[in-house]
Amino acid sequence: MHEDNSVQTPLSPFMEDNLSLEQKLGLVDVYSMATSGFIDVLTRTEAAQLVRHQGRSELSGSTCRGAMGDMVIAIGAQASKPDPTLAEVEKFYFNRGQQRAFSSMLRNPSIDMIAVFLLMSFYMLGACHRNAASMYLGVASRAATVLGLQHQEPYFSVTPSERQQQLRTWTSLRVLDLLVSAILARPSTAPPAGTSDNLFNFIQDESTDRKDLVAQYSLVKIIDEIVDKVYGQKGVSPATAEALLSQLRKWSDSLPDGLQTQGISASPQHPVQALSSLHLACTYYFAVTLTTRPFLISTLTARMARLSNGVPNGYAVQEHPVHTELASVCVDSAVWMIRACLDASRSDLLLANMCLMKAFVFAAALILGFSLFAQLEVDLETDAMFAGARDILQTFSARSSQAAHYYEILTSLTQTIHRQRQQFAMQSRRRSNAYVGQLFQTAEPSPRSQQDQSQTDTSNDDISNLINNAKFSDLDMWMQNQPIFNNMPEQSDMVGADLLGWDSLDLGLWDNFPYMNQPPS
Known part of the structure; x- marks a missing residue:
């Protein structure tokens, strides 16, 4: 497994205020493009709102939401064109989001916590740390199992908007997990779909902009079957x-x-x-x-x-x-x-x-x-x-x-x-030499012809x-x-x-x- 083992250089001093709101919203657009069709835990509007409210009191009590905003900026910076200043941005926001993720989230599994670890896994795939990406996927998968997202029941005890968020997060987890397992030839970490697949009509009926996610999920389920039938049985x-x-x-x-x-x-x-x-x-x-x-x-x-x-x-x-x-x-x-x-x-x-x-x-x-x-x-x-x-x-x-x-x-x-x-x-x-051969050659090549022959031999020798x-x-x-x-x-x-x-x-x-x-x- 190829892993980026380059020595991490110390970060230069970076303050959140060094990045303007306009620059942050530009990175939100790049994030939306990078994750489109693979991860849909945040709409573009939701991601922009998180970025706008970073550092404000309304996010100070929500470690998960703050970490999600950090990951949005980190992924956007990672996928942007090379820029020395963006390298600092990328590392600053990922490191801060990672610290927030491990501060208290593991004690309280939630939909937002699954989303954060999904985004961390996606970032690590881009950073060439596939082992870490697999481990973060594993954490998200275990949290989904704890919350019972593979079954229908949890989706009926919440509001329609919360149901949409649960379905989007669960589908994103299954898509990324099955794709990564197929690419890396590793076992899937997410729980089997169970009865939750019966609820995908809710996504299709209530929202027209989820068609790509639903189509991607239907496709990766076929890929999972391909891996099992073709490569599992050799x-x-x-x-x-x-x-x-x-x-x-x-x-x-x-x-x-x-x-x-x-x-x-x-x-x-x-x-x-x-x-x-x-x-x-x-x-x-x-x-x-x-x-x-x-x-x-x-x-x-x-x-x-x-x-x-x-x-x-x-x-x-x-x-x-x-x-x-x-x-x-x-x-x-x-x-x-x-x-x-x-x-x-x-x-x-x-x-x-x-x-x-x-x-x-x-x-x-x-x-x-x-x-x-x-x-x-x-x-x-x-x-x-x-x-x-x-x-x-x-x-x-x-x-x-x-x-x-x-x-x-x-x-x-x-x-x-x-x-x-x-x-x-x-x-x-x-093979053609069986039918054609050399017809003329002087008995004693002259110095000039020896030179020409030497050049020809050199050319043939090169090949x-x-x-x-x-x-x-x-x-x-x-x-x-x-x-x-x-x-x-x-x-x-x-x-x-x-x-x-x-x-x-x-x-x-x-x-x-x-x-x-x-x-x-």
Whole structure:
């Protein structure tokens, strides 16, 4: 697990009055964009009210509300464009909110307390402290269990407005918890939904601006099922995958018109809604790739075994036709995800730090990179989207060491892909040498021709040295040792039972790069 272990520099003296109300409200807008579609514990109006009233007597008696206001500003500063002054703002407000959260909240679980720990977890994901984020999620989940939010009964003993707040907070907890557990390949900490799912009509009936949250929750429940059926059992049949894809298709077909965006305008008038739709779309593409990724690995295994070992197309190693079709779905979903992110980037919609999006982009980039590695011909669209994913992560890396880590991996993967293409090209030239050879050579080259020959040899040596004699990266060595590129799979309808290395694209594995092959300490 990649964790930001950089030494924390002492904070320079910072006073709350150093930040004007206008600046605070600007950070509220960034907070709303960063959390849209993932967390909805505060409306924009509620968040602005908390910020306006910070330090006043009406919040002095509410530690939770004060901490929530601090987290709103901290997340807004974290997701803003790099600015030395905002670094101080971010740390000041997070540290103060964290102190407030641990002062007395744990003794008195409440809806506000769950919201505070949810926001702290979201902030920690952006700060590349995923272990701390998981622990804060665990605290929020236990508080939800104590309050019985997984059951219907607690929602009927409160006012309609309080019920809305409970449902929004509970739904946000389930969304973030199930997404983080799927990304990090860790068990979910939130309690099962129980009978509370029957109450989602209250959100839909009483408020029209919760459609994105309800849609996101319906989607992450399918993701939870995908993780259980595909990765929990380490084996999946095409029928199971097609059934899961059918669920995802029904989900996408049932989306409200406002969430089925066909593109992002050059100057979106409603950036919060636009980013919410982007978050929803990328989560959907991530779900599709999770479902079909084992079939991509199966197809690449057969393809690389044939290409690397020189097996003729009609002999021994054949790609399963259904697996190949599902593998294409996986690659297409990754392409669409990166294209959507690039469209958002061109429209200046992407924030400087997007804690879940950087994981989605990297997961899609790995799929594209591995696909390119196993292709004899260059796929220009896939190649362009892979390069686009690198560009996005390079942009995120200015505010995120996690994104910088992902960018370095993709840079190494790019070099490995180029080296693989050079090897394929040399193999092709060797095969052509069976039909064509050198016809003319002087017996004793003149000094001039020796120089020319020396230059030619040098040019050829440059290519050969790059392929054979250059110092291979950690990624090259890992690739060479993977069963996916060295074993011929048996023909089987089921994926996972006999296929080694099918978890090669798990993000948890790549978080530990380049120490992936070492046992945990």
